[in-house]
Amino acid sequence: MKARSHTADRILEASRKAFNEKGYAATSVTEIAASLDMSQGNLTYHFPAKRDLAIALEDDAILSMREYRLTKKNGSLADNYIDHLLFGMQLTWRYRFLLRDRIHYAGAPVGQRPDSELTADYEGLVDLLKRIDEEGLFLRDNEQNIDVLARSLWIVSRYWVDYLRELEGLEQVSWTDQKRGIQHHLAVLFPYLKISARREFEAALGQRQI
Template sequence: MMNATPTRRRILDAALELFNRNGYAATSQIEIAAAVGIRQGNLTYHFPTKLDLVAALRDEGRAVLGRRDAMSATGDVCTDYVHHVTSSMELVWRYRFLLRDRAQFGDVDAFRGAPPELAADLTRLTGLIERFGADGLLRRDLRVDLSVLARSLWVVSRYWLDHLDEFEQLGEIEWTHQARGIEHHRAVLDPCLTADGRRRLDAAFEQIAQHRLAS
């Protein structure tokens, strides 16, 4: 990904804010340039079209996701799970227009179909659920299809953010909004966990909640 000059960075930040708030189709290059305080010609020097902005923001999101996934596991599945769920929420929220407005990007191969990052995120979540089973944190008296459980959890977390965007029309999310989404997430997961699994997951979520509320 190209290194961002100060002007390029300001353009990307303004475009991301406007695309998220108003939608891709409803945002013009003139509006983006005005938000940055530059002429439209200066904008198109860096990004000739709006789709070039979309591509740059998509690549930026992929880079963030790549850095997250490259981090070593802690060895504690509950800690790793909490980090995955909360960081995925934050990443999807930050770049939410990329998913919400995909139909507005036109018939362009680069933006057709589901982003591969979504499939990779689901695969990573499935791996964490499998680790729950390997660590004896899933109830043995339940016949649970781990892939179905992982997909259900992924759907709950993913579309909770759509709820915040479309129904509550939030501009930014705070920890309290994430915590509410986690309540829905755990309504699906907790019945499948052992008592020890629930206790350990409670502790992991409580640890991150204290950190977020203190920051």
């Protein structure tokens, strides 16, 4: 990806905040420029159309996922699992307008982009569950299909913001609301785990600032 100017970065950060708070459709280029005390002409010099802002932010989200996948460290299972979970929830929070508004600027879901990284993210979760199985941390009397469990866990994390809007009626979702999604993810996983594994996961989560 070509390096951006400081001005372009400022425009994208203001756009991300506005799209998250008001929605893509309800946000105008004029108000983004005004929030930066910038002329609309200066903004459109860097990003000719509002859609270009959304696509650039989407590119940033995908790049973050790729960089995380390529640079993540192989530590303890509990640390790796919690890191994977928190990264996904934090990224979903940072770019939450993408999940809600993509139909307005791109039509097809982001997962249909060939470079979307969503498949790699899901496969990373499957690999972590396989490690849990290999290390004998699943309860013996609670056999499960790893693919089914992975889909259930991924759906909780991926669509938590949608649940908050659709069923709880939240127009503005806070990070506190998003953190509840982390607990719901673990509530799906923990009944399958031995008590010792749950404690390790809880300790790993407790060591992180969320």
